[in-house]
Amino acid sequence: MTALTRRIKGIETEYGIMATLPGNIAPMTPDDVARYMFRPIVERYSSSNIFLPNASRLYLDVGSHPEFATAECDSISQLIAYEKAGDRIVSDLAIQAEEALAAEGKPAQIYLFKNNVDSQGNSYGCHENYLVSRTAVLKVLGRKLIPFLVTRQLIAGAGLIYRPFLGSASSHFGTGWCVSQRADHVWEGVSSATTRSRPMINTRDEPHADSSLYRRLHVIVGDSNLAEPTIALKIGATELVLEMIEAGVELPDFGLADDIASIRQIARDSTGSTVIELKNGGTITALAMQRAYHEAAAAWLHEREPNEDLNKVVDLWGRMLTALESQDFSQVDTEIDWVIKRKLINRYLEKNSWDLDHPKLAQIDLMYHDIKPGRGIFPVLEAKGLVQRWVSDEVIEVAKDQAPQTTRAKLRGDFLSAALEREASVTVDWMRLKINQPEPHMVELGDPFASVDSRVEELIEYL
């Protein structure tokens, strides 16, 4: 198999939602709040499951977690811009809903949390999608990727103060710092299930592309990230490992004896020194495993075509591993989510001599993920320049309205913008663009790499 060095990818983010109201006003359930948020969408599109002119999908799934799925991107910087545009789009909806509620005499504060667990221990996801060749067998590819994903939390986790809760399978660990939010919420390595027994990689065969050529690798074990460099590292390191697997680069046999036991233990050890038992009888520490992947990726970088994003990814990856080894995080404490958050929490711990299970710390942990500008801790840190950026505000603002120009998303964006302008009745999904009236016309886009298609031009003319 040849390595795909230009790869279609997308990120889906589910947000936690909550509203607070003055004591004399009846509280609102997350369901109520979500419906309020989506009112302008439903008014405009007659649906709460839509594609925006920037070619991304915005919808309200069961369980009242608003979700934004980025349009198809083909570079890391571009993908970050669309993920961040999604944060701003849903945040704008929440602010609009606050205004509408205030006008009705309900001065609510609406919170959108870009995290992966609520206070009851329910988990919602951040899914990564990577295009792979049809010749790849998802189960085989997945199994090769699992050891990397189990240890990836060390470099890309969002961090969490874990507290035992009723029914948690991890209660025996007790209260403690975790590098990842999602590690406790996966139950197997590779399978086609999504909720009942949530895997790290979902193998449901839904390529959203010509199924004779492509598959879509659906990674659902990752944390939602806030810091742009952490998103870059999560996606970039994964792509490099994928490329090496595709290219047949010789990687050590890291098949784990117990994926799930390992992912839970590694989450609780921010030194990376957790010893992992391998299927072949050997052992290795989580950090040593990441080092092996990083070294291989650094070498692979010289063989594949040059890529500025990936150069920066490999540099950050190396610095993060050195930080884990030395336990001096000063070289990465403005770039890696869990490090940024733990530094903040440690400052409170020291100042107030609290224990880790102090309720105020739980609140700080949560408020870190509040995405509202000027209120959420992360947005405030970022606005103060205390967190590094990967893309500019200008690029993110453009991404709110305009589709990625280098992939199939451009065709969808052009079509949807034209339809909105002409108030035409259309239906789209990842693969299809359809005019409903007067006569139905449909174009199927099997090639997610193609940003030019004369059939779409004709379809737009017909509008």
Ligand SMILES: Nc1ncnc2c1ncn2[C@@H]1O[C@H](COP(=O)(O)OP(=O)(O)OP(=O)(O)O)[C@@H](O)[C@H]1O
């Ligand atoms: N061919 C492709 N290869 C890789 N990623 C793709 C491809 N086509 C679309 N994507 C990306 O996959 C994601 C699909 O998001 P969506 O929320 O619709 O996921 P789903 O898994 O199809 O459905 P659901 O979340 O409803 O279960 C988007 O981010 C999109 O950009």
Ligand SMILES: [Mg+2]
């Ligand atoms: Mg989705």
